[in-house]
Amino acid sequence: MIKEMKSYEKIEQYDTEITESLADNYRIIIDNLGEDVTREGLEKTPERIAKAIQYLTHGYGLDPLQILKSALFTEDHQQMIVVKDIEVYSMCEHHMLPFFGKAHVAYIPNGKIVGLSKIPRVxxxxxxRMQVQERLTDQIKNCIQEALNPLGVAVVIEAQHMCMQxxxxxxxxxVTTTSSFTGAFEKDKTRKEFISLVANKLS
Ligand SMILES: Nc1nc2c(ncn2[C@@H]2O[C@H](COP(=O)(O)OP(=O)(O)OP(=O)(O)O)[C@@H](O)[C@H]2O)c(=O)[nH]1
Ligand SMILES: [Zn+2]
Structure with a gap:
């Protein structure tokens, strides 16, 4: 776990004890794979992987609900807001291999809007984290629904899974596509409007 993760800006602060423990374990893994962990190119690799893996899982130290709640603004606007083509890099929990692609997120406000950058942050x-694409899709949707209580939320994720490649x-x-909808997006017309807005990205 990365140290002092109360703020989501502090992802480069690694806990020394955890980094060393991870590095020790990676040294064993590299050795088990038949490599010489003492050779020049690999000497620092266990520490590098230890930091990389902490970065790749730094979501555990973040509070997504708090991220949204930190930038809520009162507005009357009641039209669909779409943030599309958000890069997603995650890791499948079955093989710890990456899956990556794009997320498309929309919501219809109900008195509150959120700072736009907070959506990709969520x-x-x-x-x-270690994930499955379906849960990732649902968690994003649920978090936005809880923080903003909007008229509806839509989340679509398209991703390629390295464990299948x-x-x-x-x-x-x-490419795997997952989707999750609440409220107004459960109605055909609203859902179609959302799909048409992100359609050029959906194959
Ligand atoms: N539903 C879902 N499955 C995933 C995701 N990421 C990986 N998987 C699947 O998790 C499954 C794990 O199945 P197992 O049969 O236990 O593992 P495996 O023997 O390595 O399976 P294969 O990948 O088919 O070789 C595989 O079918 C993966 O494709 C995901 O995000 N969602
Ligand atoms: Zn996998």
């Missing part, structure tokens, strides 16, 4: 806070079934071009 996507990141949930993505930077580099290994296993080895399907290089498969």
């Amino acid at each position: 996507v990141d806070a949930y993505a930077r 580099m290994r296993g079934i080895q399907k290089q071009n498969s």
Whole structure:
């Protein structure tokens, strides 16, 4: 876990004890793989991986609800707000291999709007953990619903899973699409409007 993660700006502060413990474990893993962990190129690799893996899972130290609540503004606007093409980098919890792609998020406010940057921040806070794409999609939706109590929330994620590309079934071009909707987006017309707004990104 990364030290002092109360603020989501402090992702570079690594806990020394945890970094050393992770590095010790990676040294064993590299050795088990048949490599010489003392050779020049690998000497610092366990520490590098230890930091990288903490970065890739830094979402555990973030509070997504708080991220949204930190930038709520009162507004009458009641039209659909869409933030699309948000890069997603996550790791499948089954193989700890990356899955990555785009998230498209929309909501219809009900008295409160949120600072736009907070939406990708929430996507990141949930993505930077060990995940399945379905849960990631639901968590983003639920968080926005809880923080803003909007008329509706829509989340679509399209992603490629390295565990299906580099290994296993080895399907290089498969893309998985997941979606989750609340409120107004459960109505056909609203959902179609959202889909048409992000459609050029959906295959
Ligand atoms: N539903 C879902 N499945 C995922 C996700 N990421 C990885 N998986 C799947 O998790 C499953 C784990 O299945 P297992 O049969 O236990 O693992 P495995 O033997 O490595 O499976 P293969 O990948 O088919 O070789 C695989 O089918 C993966 O494709 C995800 O985000 N959502
Ligand atoms: Zn996997």
